Amino acid sequence: MKLPDYTDVVKAHELIRPLVHRTPVLTSSSINLITGAQLYFKCENLQKVGAFKFRGACNAVFSLSDEQVARGVCTHSSGNHAAALALAARLCGVPAYIVMPSNAPSIKKKAVEGYGAQITFCEPTLASRESTLAEIAAKTGATEIHPYNNFEVIAGQGTAAKELLEEVGPLDILLCPIGGGGLLSGTSITGRELNSKGLVIAAEPEGADDAYRSFHAKKLIPSVNPKTIADGLLTSVGEINFRIIQRKTDEIVTVSERGIVQAMRMIWERMKIIVEPSSAVALAAILENKVEVKDKKIGVILSGGNVDLDNLPF
């Protein structure tokens, strides 16, 4: 299996640059003071659709052949990937078919509908999601775009770290959350190439620690009944992602639920930006001393900002 490498990230960046926001890199004197480090936050919460997912989805959709474009794209997702794929497809003039569980939050349904995708609802089980998606793919001939276990998606996600490193220069550590591994595998590819003297470290919730366990066992161990407030990190690591992570990621650490909420609130209060719990996991790892950051220059990728304002954890 050919794995994406840094030349694929560069190609992805050329392709998606006119479509994505070049998100700002923010710093906070007060969080630097608290952590004793120099932190550079790459704000993918300010990306289109409110998450880094738009980068990968764009690269996947705009890399389709003419024949594939005509038949469209499909995926199953209740989260940020659904909205990202729907918007990328609309920008490219490609039909998008999204399978969503019937219990998906209405705000997410509306977003996906708003981008003009065709939604098919199914039972909220993985089996039902997969069988419904297979049906739709068979009927329409649409190309499935997996949220993370996908060559082009991974290359697209690697562009966030590329922009960060190009803007702030070499970093001692690149830190990001890990769920399915799309962001981490892309970040690791870029980090190894552009920042070879630094480390790439990922943070994961204790309650959804399949990546942590897989990384240390050196084999893929799927998630069983994961539970965390970081709803973007419930998925199990993908196979392609894991291969890259095994080769190019330096460490995976875990953080507590309390630490996630505390870090999330700190980002809201001190930086005046809205991040979802999944985004706060990386800062939580610093605050819980899971990563040694003292006097170091650290890049933190904030993955997304989609939260329900009527249902905050604080």
Added chain:
Amino acid sequence: MKLPDYTDVVKAHELIRPLVHRTPVLTSSSINLITGAQLYFKCENLQKVGAFKFRGACNAVFSLSDEQVARGVCTHSSGNHAAALALAARLCGVPAYIVMPSNAPSIKKKAVEGYGAQITFCEPTLASRESTLAEIAAKTGATEIHPYNNFEVIAGQGTAAKELLEEVGPLDILLCPIGGGGLLSGTSITGRELNSKGLVIAAEPEGADDAYRSFHAKKLIPSVNPKTIADGLLTSVGEINFRIIQRKTDEIVTVSERGIVQAMRMIWERMKIIVEPSSAVALAAILENKVEVKDKKIGVILSGGNVDLDNLPF
């Protein structure tokens, strides 16, 4: 009385550039779609201390003579100016004496204390604030830095519009909120010089419309019992500010309380950034059709992001 002009804004920018954040300019496709305009948001909510106030305070403190530096600065404020002056003074190594009403939110007290300022509490009346400040000024010889009715403060506030125009080019309209008039007078000076073909328009809450009434009556009419959720805009317009506004501002419009909360929530949800109610007043004016924006290129200055997360209006 010599009024600040654009050369003072340029001087201020040279002085404060190393101290302030160059805040990002963000855009939102969805808000553009809703409003039918191209909006460029200058995010002073992401400025140090969470508000544009830091620009003016920095310029005032770093413009002091050596003799003044030794004796320190003072002000009375329960809001963003107190924190801004405290931090600017600390960076300059100047003592800061802040008079705060005893009922100021504890989060604001902590911020000011955290920056190392000496706080004196007083009764929550303007008379008590002014007499307490006069006492402290007499005792310490500290220079009073008024939150807005101050030459250097106005010049400093004008740097936000300068950065915005330098980044996005000519605008049809520059839009900002008006409270005491520090931001609007600075913005108007810059707008007239750098963007002479465009308009400068300010938005004010209906419940605190002294600037609106003063502007249209062509004389300063102080505020009486203002009431609005936009707590940064309760103050009456300053004399120096009003002179500039009369000469260089094109229009002032008012907005409803409901419109402010709606605009605030829209910015949180669509842009994933935290703005305080005062910041949302400018977008509220667009959403309430008080400003004609269709197909126009509009700069909106988001003034600050200091809100109590335990006490949100939605």
